[in-house]
Amino acid sequence: MYSSVADAIGLKYEPLVVLFADSKPEQARQFKEGKWGCVMFMVAAVLKGETAVFDRSSFGCFGGGTGLGFGDQYENFPGGKGCFQYFLSVGNDQWSHGREAAEQVKPFMRPAAFKHFTHGERYFKSPELVGQFIQSLPITTVPAPYVVFKPLVEVIEEEEQPEVIVFFGNMDQIAALTVLVNYGRGHNENVIFPYAAGCQSIGIYPLAEARRDLPRAVLGLNDLSARVYLKRLLRDDVLSFAVPLKLFREMENNLEESFLSGDTWRELRTMGSF
Structure with missing residues (x-):
């Protein structure tokens, strides 16, 4: 074309x-x-x-899976969707489940990624607002095995x-x-x-x-x-x-x-x- x-x-x-x-x-x-x-x-x-x-x-990543049309991949984020909400906002060191999840994933993460997981990317003011953001997304499942x-x-x-x-x-x-x-x-x-x-x-x-x-x-x-x-x-x-x-x-x-x-x-x- x-x-x-x-x-x-x-x-x-x-x-x-x-x-x-x-x-x-x-x-x-x-x-x-x-x-x-x-x-x-x-x-x-x-x-x-x-x-x-x-x-x-x-x-590639859970946001990528969601963004490409492979359903709600945030559910599979390490520690669950709640940990993603803290990751995108204030950081998982702010709650007990997040701190436990951080200890489990630390051996598998690069230092920069672990820092973001624990201290947050600060793209949203609160985990609750991240939850609203996810709900607003036009999440879909594509009708084919591959996206090219x-x-x-x-x-x-x-x-x-x-x-x-x-x-x-x-x-x-x-x-x-x-x-x-x-x-x-x-x-x-x-x-x-x-x-x-x-x-x-x-x-x-x-x-x-x-x-x-x-x-x-x-x-x-x-x-x-x-x-x-x-x-x-x-x-x-x-x-x-x-x-x-x-x-x-x-x-x-x-x-x-x-x-x-x-x-x-x-x-x-x-x-x-x-």
């Missing part, structure tokens, strides 16, 4: 496609079963031209059905994508920017949007941890912009007569040298 939109806005990276599969692609990158890893590691590999695959035993990430250009549309297309761009490019999504709608609430893990912004959120009659784009990478991992690998400053296939086609169809052929966008591209 080819994206005229990606070409028109001068993307550095080929868009990433999320699709479901019944079999594992050959030579695809995959986390080892039961081993920790951030989905952003795989995102970076795909942006460099590789293919990545995930299943119910190789999704691959470059858009490698998708054969007659053989594969993309679920989500994800653009990665700088602020000028994200602004252009936002304008283009709104171009044919007649109202201005067509892009959402939920606070979510990086993988959730390209996984379960746009998958939920795909079920809407008028799907919205999902702006992502406001996850600080995901940004750290991705910046280490890409040495670049990007946001993600995920759209269900229906919206992707709408954007492609609206491109020709839109602002992207005008002087304002041309000048902005020149100023940004992209």
